[in-house]
Amino acid sequence: MLIREACCAAFYCQRCGQIHVHEIPYFSDARKTVLRCDTCGHEQAVLERLNGGRISVELDCVVCGENNRFVFSLKRLHSVQLEKIYCRKDHFELGYIGCRKKIEELLSFNQAEFEALHPSDGKNFIEKQRVLLGVLNRVDEMASTGCISCSCGHSDISAELHGHYIVLSCANCGSCYTLRAEKASDLAHIGRYIELLVPGMAGDR
Ligand SMILES: [Zn+2]
Ligand SMILES: [Zn+2]
Ligand SMILES: [Zn+2]
Structure with a gap:
C-alpha cells in the first residue's frame, strides 16, 4: 500500500469564508507547503515538515x-x-483536520457529523461561519478605507466579536454599533458607510 496523504484538512478561508478540502502529504520533497483557498487564492495555512515525523501547521485567525x-x-x-x-486565543473555529471521507461528509452537511462536532449549531454552522468571515472582512476593509467613523468626529473604531454579532466601538467616546453576522442577508445589508452615533447627539433633539 502506498500512503500518499497523512490526512486531509479543510480550513475556512479567512478572507472569503469558503472551505475546501486539502491533502496533508505524508511524504513531501518540500519542507514547506502553502495551502491556498481554491476560491480566492488567499494563503490559508503554511505546513512545515519538522524532524521526528512531525508537521507544523500555521493558521491566521482574522478575529484576533x-x-x-x-x-x-x-x-x-x-x-x-x-x-x-x-x-487558541479566542476559540474561533478555523477548520477541521481528519480523514477525507469524514471531512467531505461534514462539508456535504451530513447531520451526524455536524451534531458530533457542533452540538448546538448543527447544520447551519458552515454557512454561519462563511457569513461571519464575510462580514468581518467587509468591516476590516471599510475601516481601512475610512468608511467607518463616529459622530464624535473620531475614526478610531475597534471591532469585537460576540457570538454572531460584531460590535464596533469608538475608542474616543465609547459609542457602539452592532452588526449581525448570521445570515447571507446580513452581509448584503451592510451599507457603504457606517457611522456610530453618540447617544443623545442625534434623534433626541
Ligand atoms: Zn478565499
Ligand atoms: Zn483568534
Ligand atoms: Zn466616538
Whole structure:
C-alpha cells in the first residue's frame, strides 16, 4: 500500500469564508507547503515538515489577528478521524483536520457529523461561519478605507466579536454599533458607510 496523504484538512478561508478540502502529504520533497483557498487564492495555512515525523501547521485567525501554530505527529494525523481546529486565543473555529471521507461528509452537511462536532449549531454552522468571515472582512476593509467613523468626529473604531454579532466601538467616546453576522442577508445589508452615533447627539433633539 502506498500512503500518499497523512490526512486531509479543510480550513475556512479567512478572507472569503469558503472551505475546501486539502491533502496533508505524508511524504513531501518540500519542507514547506502553502495551502491556498481554491476560491480566492488567499494563503490559508503554511505546513512545515519538522524532524521526528512531525508537521507544523500555521493558521491566521482574522478575529484576533493572531497566528496559530499547531504541531502534530504525522503518525497521529494518520489515525485522526475528524477534529476541530480553533484559535487558541479566542476559540474561533478555523477548520477541521481528519480523514477525507469524514471531512467531505461534514462539508456535504451530513447531520451526524455536524451534531458530533457542533452540538448546538448543527447544520447551519458552515454557512454561519462563511457569513461571519464575510462580514468581518467587509468591516476590516471599510475601516481601512475610512468608511467607518463616529459622530464624535473620531475614526478610531475597534471591532469585537460576540457570538454572531460584531460590535464596533469608538475608542474616543465609547459609542457602539452592532452588526449581525448570521445570515447571507446580513452581509448584503451592510451599507457603504457606517457611522456610530453618540447617544443623545442625534434623534433626541
Ligand atoms: Zn478565499
Ligand atoms: Zn483568534
Ligand atoms: Zn466616538
